[in-house]
Amino acid sequence: MKEEQLDKKIASFAPLAAGGISKGVKVFAPATVANLVCGFDVLGMALHRPQDLMSVRLRDEPGIVIQHTDGYQLPVEPEKNVAGAALLAMLEEVKEPPGFDITIDKRIKPGSGLGSSAASSAGVVVAANHLLGNIFSNEDLVRFAMNGEKVASGVKHADNIAPAIYGGITLIRSIFPLDIVQLSAPPLYVTVVHPQIEVRTSDARQILRKEVKLKDAIRQWGNIAGLVAGFMKNDYSLIGRSLEDVIIEPVRSMLIPGFDEVKKNSKEAGALGGGISGSGPSIFMLSREESTAQQVEYVMTEVYVKLGIDFKTYVTTISYDGVKVLEDNE
Template identity: 70%
Template sequence: MCLNTINEAIEAAKDTSLTIKAPGTVANIVCGFDVLGLALNDPCDIMTVKLIEDPVVVIHNVDDYGLPTDPLKNVAGVALLEMIERLENRVGFDVTIEKKIMPGSGIGSSAASSAGAVVAANHLLNNIFSNDDLVQMAMLGEKLASGVKHADNIAPCIYGGVTLIRSIHPLDVISVPSPPLYVTLVHPQIEVRTEDARQILRKQILLKDAIRQWGNIAALVTGFMKNDYELISRSLEDVLIEPIRSILIPAFDEVKAKSLEAGALGGGISGSGPSIFMLSRNEATAYAVEKKMQEIYTNTGIPFHTYVTTVNMEGVKQMN
């Protein structure tokens, strides 16, 4: 990157700040482990970023989650430190984070923080980095959170809509057009750490199961692109991950069965859980699904929160 371009961007952004909303995301979309994701209009983190002269990251948390303020231990911090290095240590960032997405929720909390931070910083710098650059930086936050670089939360958070990650080495993100969809989520107030949820997965799978999964992924993407709700519904099947991870989520099987009875197209575990998501064709069905989820979790005695929302087509959004 040209040094003059960096200097001009930094000079123009002095004494300014930017506040953004970083959306929650649903990773995997049932069958697309680590390769599919979609962005949500609710919930969203709120973040304010401003430039500082020293090439460091200063973090302020204005929530009750007690996340680290050491940038080396914070997902937004490590993503911004990578940006500072790419900017040849000529600027730093002051970040205020108000998390609305509970860590460990399965709704892309770490992705919202890391993606939101680099998108806001890039806006301040007159967008000198590409979206692919931002995904690469933000994936360092995901590596800190889970031990593995993955982009199925990061990419939809930055690009918006539904995204397919064909590869991360080299990075190849494809935006997938989709029909209008309503998303209903229930978040049991328990924590499932992404790193732990990865550890329990099988290291080897049967070829026949892999073939079935590949078919579902290809059909799901085709269903999105053709606005074919019935094909989407048939393809929301996971024979590899869900049977194992679902044991970590109380009442999962009942929630899924009752949601389908209420008219949902289908759904499953959001990310690594514990949140469960269901896709619906219309708002009335989405709220009917929410009612079933609420009834089930009320009976379990486990505190929970539900959302009825739509697919966010913009990704990280500027607020001022």
């Protein structure tokens, strides 16, 4: 960022630090579905449920203090915590940065495949930006929050971060430089089943093939283009036909017990299609009608009851708000 831009932004921050508009905010940070089957690392979608709750407040002295109220035993050192890493990246571009107290009530289970790390990373930068007088753009916030994803998985990726910040469905055309495209979509219901096992994103990346056959790449490109076109044309049939992954899913699905049966039974129940949410183990399905989404939930439940694996389900919709900010002046 250019020096003159920083000067301008810090000038707008000064009255807030002096005790004016707001000392603290609470934010709801949404779960997200990354990849959307065929769009590995380039497509993502924000959900209304579940959501993390975070409180971010300005401190009277420099430094970042993090506490969790969720019992997941996540690290609280800023450099090792995804929210801390994202906020540190932001504060590198702020002259005389203030300190922050961060309290995280994580309701999106880590390792669920529902963008748990992205929710913390996106939530903290949106909250801090609000307290600084909204001096950074959404694209800047994605750039900062990607540092949290690097802590979580070893790789900077934005397919969860972008929808968490922008809301709705997003396409990451490019990471370097960032080029984020917001996509329209027809009304859709999302059914998610989260079998209570953990699949670490870093582990799920390690098993991927390093080379892809040209015929598979061509088929995948067609599906990605078809899915984007289906969203923008409100074409449910095209959306359903395009929810196919010939590269990532055949490998990662082996880590998820019951995956093939869930997918088969969900489509028979009327779902348009779906697949692995992020790196798993959660599985999502898209439906045109709420009644179909509820029937999909039922058949997902049947599979995991039969397997004897604990699970959690959600029937929800696309969140077009992204991270939601609430004033907290306590």
